[in-house]
Amino acid sequence: MRNKGIRIVAIASLLSFGLTGCWDRVEINKRGFVVGVALDQTRQQESQEKDTIPGTNMRGTFQFVVPAGLKTSSGGTGQGAAAGRGYFNLGVVESSMAALTAMLAARTSRSPYYEHLKLIIISKDIARDDSKFSDVLDFFLRGKEMRRDMHVLIAENEASDVLNVKPLNENYPISYIESTITNVGNTNYMLHASRLGDIHECLLRKNSFTIQNVRMTQGAIMLTGAALFDGNEHRMLGELNGENTQGLNFLTDQVKGGIVETAYKDKSIAFEIIRASRKIKLVNNDNGKLKFAVTINTEGTFVKSAKDVDLNDPAVFNTMEKRFETEIVRVANITLKTLQQTYKKDAMGLGMYLFENHYRTWKKVEPDWEQGRQLFAEAEIEVSAHVKIRRIGDIDESERG
The missing domain is CATH 3.30.300.210 (Nutrient germinant receptor protein C, domain 3)
Structure with missing residues (x-):
């Protein structure tokens, strides 16, 4: 009987491990869905506020979608979430991508969730710095919530400005930009979409490569041109018109x-x-x-x-x-x-x-x-x-x- 009791306890202990599969579960209404990230070099004023040397930190601007706002923006009259607005942008300044995410969690009521991230926009200043560019790619490649098919753009000026573009025919800016990226069937002056996974493969093979350029012009985005990268040095070298x-x-x-x-x-x-x-x-x-x-x-x-x-x-x-x-x-x-x-x-x-x-x-x-x-x-x-x-x-x- 004693041996039988021991076996029952052992089996029960083993089965209990199966009950811990959702130990890190977060309810969907507690998540903050990040769909776009823009990364810039810090400005002089921002560096003074952080008591750091200009250029040593990054400014991350994160675009969150608000599901309730997306519903009301399609014609409803509901209240809440930014008075029907389907998204909002939140900016933080830190020294690395991991630190940016940690600071972001302290600034929003919902934990940042990256599984629906579609687009990363990187300024030229960040792209030309091999250590910062490598840090950015490493963070998005290693994260368990990240997908290799997300798109990457290089901004000619401030990357955060791109996230503020007015989406005239879409619910939020990232959706508008994502739709524009795929319009290569209508123009051959625009580079094909630059996927994170493809960039990673080029870096592993030490192949030089290009990434789509984006710039703001008269309140709209323009995607002609490309940024040229050195596969050995892992940084941006110049631009193609x-x-x-x-x-x-x-x-x-x-x-x-x-x-x-x-x-x-x-x-x-x-x-x-x-x-x-x-x-x-x-x-x-x-x-x-x-x-x-x-x-x-x-x-x-x-x-x-x-x-x-x-x-x-x-x-x-x-x-x-x-x-x-x-x-x-x-x-x-x-x-x-x-x-x-x-x-x-x-x-x-x-x-x-x-x-x-x-x-x-x-x-x-x-x-x-x-x-x-x-x-x-x-x-x-x-x-x-x-x-x-x-x-x-x-x-x-x-x-x-």
């Missing part, structure tokens, strides 16, 4: 649509891309100087014509396609010049192409690809383009002479 970003999208096979414009008879003509693809071929690696051939193929619709242009004339049609091909090659070469001569960083992924397709060659050149002899900067890259206009729109001429 809209034209550089367009060229980079062609070179990295990230064009999902958008317009290509050029001139014909001193008039502007435009081509809307429906499909685009890019192929890379290693031509030779004689004497350690690699040569690549990059081919860009596009198909689409003629959307803007010049006066007195007969689109039914095959010769004219062929000339138009050649003009667009020349324009694509031009913007791609401008981007290559920026990457190879100005920054000497392989943001177009040639190193990854060698790793995946010519591994033996890659192992030989890897130590000197961006460092040492800087073989990427010395590589010869020949770009060609092929444009096929499938449609000319619903009319064949817009004016008569």
Whole structure:
């Protein structure tokens, strides 16, 4: 009987462990749902208030959604939570991401909850500081509530200003920004969305990479351009303008649509891309100087014509396609010049192409690809383009002479 009693007690003890699975549970009405975070370098006044040297601290602005406010903002007349407002921003100043979160918990009635975090906005000052940028990424990569598919943006000015944009067609700013980020099918001047998980992989492989830029203009956001990062030093090196970003999208096979414009008879003509693809071929690696051939193929619709242009004339049609091909090659070469001569960083992924397709060659050149002899900067890259206009729109001429 005694042994039987001992067994019962032991089994009961083991079963009791299963009852502790929710020991850290927090009721949903006690959570503060953080959907966006903006990080800036501290200003002079903020540093004086914290009794620190300017630039040693970070200012974090956190956007919380208010579920009750989201309901009333859709047409209801309820009271409470910011009088129907669906969100609010809360700013704190501290020396690290962990400290910012701890201070945030002391400033809000609901514990910060990051599982619904969608967007991280980082100022250029933070991005250029390798220690602060690494601290930011480390915090969001290690957190148990974090998701690797959240998006990252680099703000040209104050990151917190972006969280204050007025969401004219959305319930709160982060929702508006998130919707805009994915509009790459309508423009090729905008970089594809930068995911936290993809950035982490680039850092682990020590690959240079780009992150979407964001800036405020006339009360609205603008997402053209990109921030260029060094995969070895883990910091921002510089910026690519809209034209550089367009060229980079062609070179990295990230064009999902958008317009290509050029001139014909001193008039502007435009081509809307429906499909685009890019192929890379290693031509030779004689004497350690690699040569690549990059081919860009596009198909689409003629959307803007010049006066007195007969689109039914095959010769004219062929000339138009050649003009667009020349324009694509031009913007791609401008981007290559920026990457190879100005920054000497392989943001177009040639190193990854060698790793995946010519591994033996890659192992030989890897130590000197961006460092040492800087073989990427010395590589010869020949770009060609092929444009096929499938449609000319619903009319064949817009004016008569």
